[in-house]
Amino acid sequence: MARLSLTHFLIRCERTSGMDANLRLLLETVARAVKTISHAVGHGALGGVLGSAQTSNVQGETQKKLDIIANQMLIEANEWGGTLAAMASEEMDQPVGIPVAYPRGDYLLLFDPLDGSSNIDVNVSIGTIFSVLRAHDPKAEEAAFLQPGTSQVAAGYAVYGPQTQFVITVGQGVHEFTLDKDTGSFLLTRENLRIPAQTQEFAINMSNMRHWEAPVRRYIDECLAGADGPRGKDFNMRWVASMVSDVHRIMQRGGIFLYPRDRREPGKPGKLRLMYEANPMALLIEQAGGAASNGTQRILDIQPTSLHQRVAVVLGSREEVEYVARLSA
Ligand code: P6P
Numbered sequence: 001m002a003r004l005s006l007t008h009f010l011i012r013c014e015r016t017s018g019m020d021a022n023l024r025l026l027l028e029t030v031a032r033a034v035k036t037i038s039h040a041v042g043h044g045a046l047g048g049v050l051g052s053a054q055t056s057n058v059q060g061e062t063q064k065k066l067d068i069i070a071n072q073m074l075i076e077a078n079e080w081g082g083t084l085a086a087m088a089s090e091e092m093d094q095p096v097g098i099p100v101a102y103p104r105g106d107y108l109l110l111f112d113p114l115d116g117s118s119n120i121d122v123n124v125s126i127g128t129i130f131s132v133l134r135a136h137d138p139k140a141e142e143a144a145f146l147q148p149g150t151s152q153v154a155a156g157y158a159v160y161g162p163q164t165q166f167v168i169t170v171g172q173g174v175h176e177f178t179l180d181k182d183t184g185s186f187l188l189t190r191e192n193l194r195i196p197a198q199t200q201e202f203a204i205n206m207s208n209m210r211h212w213e214a215p216v217r218r219y220i221d222e223c224l225a226g227a228d229g230p231r232g233k234d235f236n237m238r239w240v241a242s243m244v245s246d247v248h249r250i251m252q253r254g255g256i257f258l259y260p261r262d263r264r265e266p267g268k269p270g271k272l273r274l275m276y277e278a279n280p281m282a283l284l285i286e287q288a289g290g291a292a293s294n295g296t297q298r299i300l301d302i303q304p305t306s307l308h309q310r311v312a313v314v315l316g317s318r319e320e321v322e323y324v325a326r327l328s329a
Contacts, residue, residue: 006031006166006177006186019170022105023132023154026083030109030130031166031177031186033077034158037070037114037128038179041160050121058093058308059273064120067091070113070128084109086140088307090276095307097140107153108133108145110276115157116242125161127244131280142307145275149300155280157244165189167251169287174251195290196254199317201236203246204258211262215295215328219258243272247281247315251288256316256324260295269294270312274304278311291321295328 004012010024040049053063071091078084079096082103088095090112098104109132116126132154137144156168164179166186174193177186202223209217223235238255240246246257261270272278282292282299292299292315299311314324 003187022083033074036073038160038164057091064117067114085135095140108135112276115244125245126242128158131155146304149279152283155283159248174288193251193288195288197319199254199320201255203238211264216260219324250316254317256320259313261312270310272313274309274311278313285315291318
């Protein structure tokens with residue numbers, strides 16, 4: 001039986017669940033931009049797109065050439081279609097509005113155009129993360145974006161790995177599409193992904209152990225103690241250092257991902273960004289039956305105070321995330 005294309009799947013969603021046609025168009029436009037990013041990433045050194053851009057982003061991080069290329073591809077693909085009022089990105093200090101030459105729409109698009117940048121030059125999987133909010137304000141100002149994660153109307157990510165995959169939710173489950181590079185279509189490969197409630201696999205950057213707060217330290221120590229310890233089972237560990245890749249693995253087989261706050265920068269609640277990393281991933285994880293917290297509070301309930309604010313992240317198999325929260329209580 002032929003696989004459903006992304007377009008066919010979204011039109012079916014429009015007909016069966018009343019999804020707004022402009023939201024469908026927006027998701028298809030993001031998918032088209034993802035294909036162009038996948039093509040650029042796939043060229044690597046042959047396309048002259050590797051290495052540093054010799055610039056820094058609002059986070060003070062050195063930007064890779066592909067960070068900027070991917071950011072521009074998402075802006076150029078989405079600015080003319082009439083679905084958006086504004087866009088915000090990890091790579092831009094301020095949101096960008098829609099040029100006066102183009103119609104404005106009712107949605108806000110936020111994205112991390114290329115997540116996992118430290119992996120770009122060593123050919124390890126990277127990705128794009130995006131979030132969609134409703135525009136309640138005609139101005140393209142930061143305040144219009146400061147809505148809690150529960151306000152998202154859609155979220156998704158792309159993984160640029162051995163396959164290019166596009167994983168989305170519009171609030172009715174999580175669905176995975178794989179790019180057919182012969183035809184250029186995204187085809188449905190998994191519908192209604194479900195994350196197992198329990199796991200024996202954790203993902204964390206262990207080199208930061210000495211900086212962790214006590215509850216995280218205790219949780220990881222218990223995992224390392226294995227079957228002889230209080231958990232009574234052995235654990236495995238993975239850390240890709242691309243959130244998209246670690247989350248995608250959890251979507252496939254369960255697990256828990258932790259990027260906790262640590263004592264290196266006590267003033268920062270964590271490394272990852274709330275609006276265009278943690279919130280979209282938290283919506284996807286919850287839609288697949290998992291849980292996502294900052295260690296104690298549900299991520300989707302956090303009221304944002306700034307566009308680029310950071311947050312601690314503990315997400316994945318529901319029972320494991322709840323266990324960490326009990327240790328932190
Ligand atoms: P570290 C990538 O830069 C990123 O934002 C996430 O994708 C990833 O999970 C994390 O940072 C990796 O951080 O400190 O292990 O390099």
